[in-house]
Amino acid sequence: MAYADAAHDHGHDAHAHHPSGIMRWVQTTNHKDIGTLYLIFSLTMFFVGGMLAFGIRAELFQPGLQFWRPEFFNELTTMHGLIMVFGAIMPAFVGFANWQIPMMIGAPDMAFARMNNWSFWLLPPAATLLVVSFFVPGGAPAAGWTIYAPLSTQMGPGMDLGIFALHIMGASSIMGSINIVTTILNMRAPGMTLMKMPLFVWTWLITAYLLIAVMPVLAGAITMVLTDRHFGTNFFNAAGGGDPVMFQHIFWFFGHPEVYIMILPAFGIVSQVIPAFARKPLFGYASMVYATSSIAILSFIVWAHHMFTTGMPAAGQLFFMFATMLIAVPTGVKVFNWIATMWKGSMTFETPMLFAVGFIFVFSMGGFTGLILAITPVDIQLQDTYYVVAHFHYVLVAGSLFAIFAGTYFWLPKWTGHMYDETLGKWHFWLSMIFFNLTFFPMHFLGLAGMPRRIPDYAMQFADFNMIASIGAFGFGLSQLLFVLGVVKCARGAGAKAPDKPWEGADTLEWTLSSPPPYHSFETPPVVK
Amino acid sequence: MPDYRNLTPPNSGRLLAAESSHWIRMHDRLAAAVAHARNPGAASDRLYRNEFNAPLESSMISKWIERFAVAAAVAGTVVPAFAADSKYNLPPPQTIIAQEIYDLHTLIFVICCVIFVVVFGAMTYSIIMHRKSVGHKAEQFHENTTVEIIWTIVPFLILIGMAIPAAKTIIAMKDTSNPDLTIKVTGYQWKWGYDYLQEGVSFYSSLATPREMITDNSPAGYEKRKGYANYLLEVDNPVVVPVGKKVRVILTANDVIHAWWVPALGIKQDAIPGFVRDTWFKADKAGVYRGQCAELCGKEHGFMPIVVEAVEPEKYAVWLNEQKKKTAANAAASGSMDPKAVYEKYCVACHGAGVAGAPKLGDKAAWEPRIKQGPETLYKHALEGFKAMPPKGGATDLPDALIKATVDYLAAAAK
Numbered sequence: 001m002a003y004a005d006a007a008h009d010h011g012h013d014a015h016a017h018h019p020s021g022i023m024r025w026v027q028t029t030n031h032k033d034i035g036t037l038y039l040i041f042s043l044t045m046f047f048v049g050g051m052l053a054f055g056i057r058a059e060l061f062q063p064g065l066q067f068w069r070p071e072f073f074n075e076l077t078t079m080h081g082l083i084m085v086f087g088a089i090m091p092a093f094v095g096f097a098n099w100q101i102p103m104m105i106g107a108p109d110m111a112f113a114r115m116n117n118w119s120f121w122l123l124p125p126a127a128t129l130l131v132v133s134f135f136v137p138g139g140a141p142a143a144g145w146t147i148y149a150p151l152s153t154q155m156g157p158g159m160d161l162g163i164f165a166l167h168i169m170g171a172s173s174i175m176g177s178i179n180i181v182t183t184i185l186n187m188r189a190p191g192m193t194l195m196k197m198p199l200f201v202w203t204w205l206i207t208a209y210l211l212i213a214v215m216p217v218l219a220g221a222i223t224m225v226l227t228d229r230h231f232g233t234n235f236f237n238a239a240g241g242g243d244p245v246m247f248q249h250i251f252w253f254f255g256h257p258e259v260y261i262m263i264l265p266a267f268g269i270v271s272q273v274i275p276a277f278a279r280k281p282l283f284g285y286a287s288m289v290y291a292t293s294s295i296a297i298l299s300f301i302v303w304a305h306h307m308f309t310t311g312m313p314a315a316g317q318l319f320f321m322f323a324t325m326l327i328a329v330p331t332g333v334k335v336f337n338w339i340a341t342m343w344k345g346s347m348t349f350e351t352p353m354l355f356a357v358g359f360i361f362v363f364s365m366g367g368f369t370g371l372i373l374a375i376t377p378v379d380i381q382l383q384d385t386y387y388v389v390a391h392f393h394y395v396l397v398a399g400s401l402f403a404i405f406a407g408t409y410f411w412l413p414k415w416t417g418h419m420y421d422e423t424l425g426k427w428h429f430w431l432s433m434i435f436f437n438l439t440f441f442p443m444h445f446l447g448l449a450g451m452p453r454r455i456p457d458y459a460m461q462f463a464d465f466n467m468i469a470s471i472g473a474f475g476f477g478l479s480q481l482l483f484v485l486g487v488v489k490c491a492r493g494a495g496a497k498a499p500d501k502p503w504e505g506a507d508t509l510e511w512t513l514s515s516p517p518p519y520h521s522f523e524t525p526p527v528v529k
Numbered sequence: 530m531p532d533y534r535n536l537t538p539p540n541s542g543r544l545l546a547a548e549s550s551h552w553i554r555m556h557d558r559l560a561a562a563v564a565h566a567r568n569p570g571a572a573s574d575r576l577y578r579n580e581f582n583a584p585l586e587s588s589m590i591s592k593w594i595e596r597f598a599v600a601a602a603v604a605g606t607v608v609p610a611f612a613a614d615s616k617y618n619l620p621p622p623q624t625i626i627a628q629e630i631y632d633l634h635t636l637i638f639v640i641c642c643v644i645f646v647v648v649f650g651a652m653t654y655s656i657i658m659h660r661k662s663v664g665h666k667a668e669q670f671h672e673n674t675t676v677e678i679i680w681t682i683v684p685f686l687i688l689i690g691m692a693i694p695a696a697k698t699i700i701a702m703k704d705t706s707n708p709d710l711t712i713k714v715t716g717y718q719w720k721w722g723y724d725y726l727q728e729g730v731s732f733y734s735s736l737a738t739p740r741e742m743i744t745d746n747s748p749a750g751y752e753k754r755k756g757y758a759n760y761l762l763e764v765d766n767p768v769v770v771p772v773g774k775k776v777r778v779i780l781t782a783n784d785v786i787h788a789w790w791v792p793a794l795g796i797k798q799d800a801i802p803g804f805v806r807d808t809w810f811k812a813d814k815a816g817v818y819r820g821q822c823a824e825l826c827g828k829e830h831g832f833m834p835i836v837v838e839a840v841e842p843e844k845y846a847v848w849l850n851e852q853k854k855k856t857a858a859n860a861a862a863s864g865s866m867d868p869k870a871v872y873e874k875y876c877v878a879c880h881g882a883g884v885a886g887a888p889k890l891g892d893k894a895a896w897e898p899r900i901k902q903g904p905e906t907l908y909k910h911a912l913e914g915f916k917a918m919p920p921k922g923g924a925t926d927l928p929d930a931l932i933k934a935t936v937d938y939l940a941a942a943a944k
Contacts, residue, residue, distance in 0.1 A: 063754050065744050071828035144825045150802065151785040151827060232916060238803020239914035244786055245801060279661070281671040309788055309823070310799045311780075311806035314703045318696055325688045329681060336680045339652045346667035347660045357656065361649065368641040375637055375691065377630045377698040380797050381619060384788065384823040445617045450792040452823045455831030457743060459762045460755060461616060505667075 026121070029113035030519065031098045032415075037120050038095030039408075043484070045087030045127060050477050052080040057439075057473040060466045065457055073456035074142035075158075079130065081145025082162065085262070086169045087127055089396065092404045093265040094119075094176050097204050099415060101180060103510035104198045106189025106528065108520040111182040112175075119175040126168035133158035133165075144454060146255070149236035149247040153228050160229070163222045170215040177208035177215075184208075189509070191528035195289070198508045199282060202289050203268030206296045210257045210264075213300075218254040221247060245310050252303035260299045263395060264292060266363075266403030267334060270356045272508065273406050274338050277353035278345030279505035284337040291330035291337075298327050308376050309383045317376045324374035331367055335360060350503075351425030355406035358433050359399065366394025369444065384454075387447025393440045405432070405483065412490050413498035417516040420490040424482055431479035438472030620793045623818060623839075624810045627795030629698045637691050644687075702795075705809045708777030712768065716780070716787030716800035716822070719829035722926075723768055726779075730852040731859075731926075736832045737763040743832075762819040767836035771845040772815050779807045783925055785827060791820035791837055799824055812839035868938035871931060875924040880939065885917035888943075896943030904936070911936045 018024055028034060055076045059067050068076065098116065102109055110116045133140040138156020141147060152159055184205045188197070197205075224235040225247070234240025236247045275282045282288065304312060304320040312320075338360055347353070369391040373379045382388060405428070412420045442465035447453075451462045458466065489495065501511040509526060510517070622628040659665045715722035720735040738761050742754060754760055770776050780789055780800040790797040794810040812818070820835040840848065872880070872890070879887035888895035899907065911932055914920040921932050 062751060063760065064746065064751060066746050069828070070831060074825070074828060074830070142828075148786060148825070151825065154785065154827065238801075239920055242803075244803065278659075279667040280669060283671050284673075284677055285671070287677045309797050310801065311804075311808070314699055317699050321695060321699070322692060325692060328688060329684050332684045333677070333681055335648065336676075339648065339655065340673075340676070341671075342652065342655045343659065344655075344665070344668040344670075345659050346665050347656065348662070349660075357652075360652070364645070364648070368645065371641065371691075372634065372637050375633055375695045377626075377695060377702060377795075378634045378637070380702070381627075381630050381634070381792060381795065383797060384790075384825075448618050449616055450620060450820070452790070452821050452831070454825045455821070457761060457831050460757070460760050463755075 027117070029109075029117050031102050031110045031113070031116065031521070032517070032519075034110075034116050034120050035095045035098030035100075036415075038091050038098060038123075041120070041123055041127070042088050042092035042095060043487075045083050045091070046480070048127075048131065049080050049083035049088055050480065052076045052083065053473060054477060056080060057470040059456055060458070061470040062467065063458055063460060063463050068456065070456045071142055072139065074144075074454065075134065075140040077454050078141050078144050078147075079134070082141070082166075083127075083130060084396075085145060085258070086166065087123075087130070089262050089400050089404075090169075090173065091123060093204075093207070093262070093400075094173075096200075096265065096269065096404075096407055096411075097176075097180050100411065100510065101183055101201055101204060102187070103414075103513060103517060103521045104201050104508050105184065105187060105192060106509050106522045106526045107183060107187035108522055110179050111187060112179045115175050116179055119172045119179065122168050122172040122175075126165040126172070129161045129165040129168070133161040136161065146248075146251060147222070147225065148244075148251070149225055149228065150238075150244050152225050153236065160226065163226050166222050167219055170219050173211050174215050177211040180204055180208040181212070189522065189525040189528050195286065196528060198268075199271035199285065199288055199292075200265070200268035203264040203271070203292055206292050207261050207264045210261050210296055210299065214254040214257045214261075217250060218258075221250040221254065224250075245307070248307050248310065249304065252306045253300075255306065256303040257296070257299040259392075259395075260295055262400045264296065266359070266400045267292065269403045269407035269410070270338065270359050272506075273352045273356040273410050274341050276410070276503045276506040277350065277356070278342050278347050280341060280345040281507075282337070283340035283343075284333075287333055288337055291333045294330040295327060298323060298330070302327065305374060305376075305379065308379045321374060321376045325371065328367070328371050328374075335364055335367075348504075350409070351420070351422060351429055352406045352410035352503075354426065354429040355402050355409065358429065359402040359406060362398030362402065362433070362436070363395060366391055366399060369394065382447055384452055385447035386443040386451045386453055389453050390440045390443035390447060393443075397440070398436055402432070405429075408483075408487065410503070411510075412487065413495075413502045414510055414513075414515050414517065416491050416493070417498050417514075418490050418493050419495035419498050419502065420486050421495060424486045424489070428479060428482040428486060431482065432476060435472045435475035435479055439469050439476055440472070442466075442468045442472075622795060623793040623812055623814060623816065624795050625813075626698070626702055626810065627793060629694075629701065630795050633695055633698060636694065640687065640691065702808070705777045705807045707775065708809060709774035710770065711777045711779060712770075714778055714780045714789050714800060716782035716784075716789070716826065716833075718784045718827050719822075719833045721764075721787075721789070721822075721833060721835060722783075723766075725849070725852070728849055728853065730849065730856050732766045732852065732856070734764045734766045734768065734836070736761065736834055737765045738832075759819065761832065762821070762834045762836070764834055764836045767817070767838045769838045769840055769845060769848045770812060771842045772812055772839045774842075775809060775811045777807055777809045779805055781805050784919075786824050787822050787826045787833070788824035789820070789835060790823040791818050791835055793818040794820075794837065797823055812837070815839050815841060866927075866931065868931070868935040871924065871927065871935040872938060875922045876935065876939065879918070879922075887918065890939060891942045893943050896940065900940050900943065904940070907936050907940065908933050 018030070019027055025033065025037060028037075055068065056073070059065070059073055098110065101107075130140075136157045138158055140158045141152070141155055141162040143152040143155060143159070147159070147162070184197070184201055224233070227233040228235050228237055228242070234242040236242045236244050238244060271282055271288060302320060302324045304316060305324045308317060308320070342357075349357070369387070373382060373388065373391060409420055409425050446462055446465050446469075449461065451458055498515040500513065500515050502515070503511075509522075509528075512526065513521060619631050619634060622631045711726045713724040713726055715724070717733075720733050722731070722733050724731045738757070738759075742750075742757060742760070745753065778789070778796065778798070780798050781804060782800040782802045784802060786802070787800045788797055789800055791810075794812065796808055796810050798806055798808040800806070816839055818837045818839065820837075822830055822833045822835070826833075866874070877890075879885060880890050883889045883892070883895075888899060910918065912921060912929060921927060924932070
């Protein structure tokens with residue numbers, strides 16, 4: 001890539017004698033190289049998960065069983081979820097963290113450069129295990145991405161591969177998080193106090209703590225499933241005195257913070273993009289930091305709202321309902337602050353801004369349905385229906401993924417030294433936005449009208465909206481090829497040469513570096529006033 | 530909570546119902562319910578509501594909520610119009626609880642819509658007015674503690690307004706006391722078992738749609754599915770309940786977690802192996818209410834529907850009589866099974882070939898250490914399951930005595 005050449009130009013770069021070719025990428029300890037690897041890995045997994053989604057939507061295009069056996073359909077939904085969550089969204093944000101955090105805090109690199117290499121290179125074997133599970137007897141895990149016991153104890157060896165993959169990915173996440181926390185706390189430029197850090201750095205600091213707290217919990221849950229499966233334990237086997245509901249408690253104690261792990265860095269990206277294109281400082285910086293922290297803390301006491309139908313006592317339902325509703329307050333504060341940042345600005349709408357504004361708009365719809373689902377009696381009606389599918393795709397696709405797109409277009413000129421194709425970017429945004437809503441908006445109706453999720457075939461009254469959703473899904477998937485085209489063109493240097501600071505309103509430290517930045521971002525720390 | 534649904538023009542429901550007549554043909558009996566759903570005027574309904582609302586009626590907060598809800602409902606008359614057709618909204622509620630859920634959803638949905646319009650109205654205004662291309666110069670303000678406090682407190686108050694009615698419904702949903710009838714529901718991979726506990730009636734209920742109907746991929750097959758009433762939502766043996774009686778449903782499962790869900794009755798409860806959960810409903814009107822398993826339970830998860838038929842008490846009595854006779858006949862049939870027949874029907878699957886470490890019939894070496902543990906241990910393992918052995922070897926509907934006799938039979942064969 002171009003910045004490597006730039007590094008060679010710097011005769012004084014003492015550490016520039018890195019290997020070339022494939023070994024450069026295998027051995028790299030450079031935060032930018034590793035960031036690039038994470039982003040490429042995530043993009044690959046995004047398309048693998050997308051192919052599985054095509055399989056799901058093809059089967060659901062019409063009533064009846066057209067393409068798959070029901071058990072293979074369950075494999076598709078399970079693996080789509082696992083791959084998108086652990087293979088696409090999470091690594092993409094770690095890629096952003098690697099690229100941006102050192103540059104935004106004025107550091108030369110990440111704190112633990114070798115561990116950084118190791119945390120990335122754990123991912124390809126884990127992803128391989130996941131994909132290989134399709135080809136073992138019994139097929140891939142088919143118990144849903146939540147792998148609820150005791151259904152998950154019934155699966156074939158594919159489930160073991162899935163469990164090992166999650167273990168490895170969890171280890172990778174924990175190491176990545178330790179690295180991020182250490183970097184942020186120890187390597188900030190002189191004068192950059194915590195409350196002067198860019199919001200993206202703040203959201204990642206909080207996210208990293210969440211990861212360190214909950215990934216071991218997931219590891220515990222899946223290890224217990226593993227020993228139940230093979231070593232005669234009865235953690236979740238009622239016949240042996242175990243408790244199937246306990247799995248759900250443990251899983252969601254991980255699972256709910258996990259939801260915020262996937263959205264807080266997105267909040268961070270949007271909080272960088274909006275001020276840059278509104279040409280106006282972020283409104284309510286301090287309250288944004290407090291809101292992010294509140295969301296993170298609340299995320300530990302709301303897990304059982306995923307379990308309202310398991311039949312917990314009224315006191316439990318009331319507590320988890322109230323706690324869940326509370327999350328709407330800091331989330332609302334964030335949305336209000338973004339809009340106040342836009343208010344009386346001088347806005348332009350390049351692709352990053354389009355995706356950021358689109359994010360606020362569509363993510364908020366997911367937030368509203370989240371509030372509706374927080375109301376226990378309503379949730380009991382909607383739990384495990386397509387309403388929930390619509391809800392979490394509004395926050396994960398229109399939320400996390402759109403923010404990832406916004407961030408990519410925002411920083412691509414810095415990363416590659418070239419401008420991306422603006423026309424292509426705008427097409428990508430509008431097609432994504434339209435097809436996204438075409439796919440997922442009708443799912444609200446499906447869920448309300450009573451269509452359960454994770455079913456390969458459905459009653460006739462659901463036929464129309466399923467057909468619309470399938471058309472939307474294929475359109476959405478194909479639109480993403482424009483993204484690949486745009487990124488590849490940009491990386492190959494097809495666009496105009498990017499200035500150091502291509503965005504008028506951007507003011508964080510990375511824009512003081514050259515585009516592309518030198519191999520070691522800041523050899524002499526900048527002084528922040 | 531005010532009955533703001535009455536603000537809807539009386540004919541709006543019918544307009545949409547007519548538009549979607551082909552769906553109503555599918556749900557012929559439900560259609561009758563749709564027509565009545567708009568005026569749930571039963572005396573018991575009103576009584577119940579007053580009981581629960583009375584203590585809060587006087588508080589300032591609930592007055593405020595009422596005003597807000599009425600305003601919101603007026604602003605959103607389009608919403609109830611949508612609501613008449615079950616294609617866009619929750620199905621027409623048939624129980625008090627389903628009605629409360631329906632109203633809660635409408636209330637919160639309308640509040641969300643109002644907030645959405647206000648917040649994104651502001652954003653849209655800003656997007657149009659505050660852009661560089663129209664020459665707007667950026668101001669540099671970036672802090673205002675007063676507005677921050679306002680937009681923290683106001684949402685908090687709105688949330689309290691939502692939480693109060695929701696909490697009341699939660700408590701009502703949990704009140705399974707004093708039922709007229711108790712039905713035990715057991716989830717199996719992949720069918721439902723029903724036991725009328727006081728009546729001694731038991732039966733299984735499985736999908737009735739033929740497999741060829743589901744898998745026929747010819748164009749003719751698709752046309753056939755389209756014309757097929759209650760595709761995937763019909764069963765061989767529906768649950769029959771009397772109208773107007775409080776039915777307590779207690780749930781468990783035999784293998785993995787299932788969920789028993791009938792939307793129109795406002796019930797969804799997981800059926801969990803090894804645990805017993807309960808919930809309740811009282812169908813106000815006669816009709817057929819359909820639902821599905823709502824918790825992923827393996828490959829046939831999409832093919833284990835639930836059908837509840839609410840009938841007049843006289844018809845229920847007739848049905849019950851028939852079922853008692855059938856159950857008695859079934860019991861006689863299983864009572865006539867001897868241990869050998871049980872072995873040949875159930876145990877042989879594993880104990881015939883020695884699957885998963887199961888000791889084979891007549892294998893002295895394998896049985897000896899087990900027999901040494903004493904018959905009580907063997908009975909316990911057989912009844913409750915042990916390692917790979919499921920409880921009762923999977924024959925959960927057989928009486929304990931017969932299982933014990935079968936254990937004796939297996940043990941004797943190894944002596």
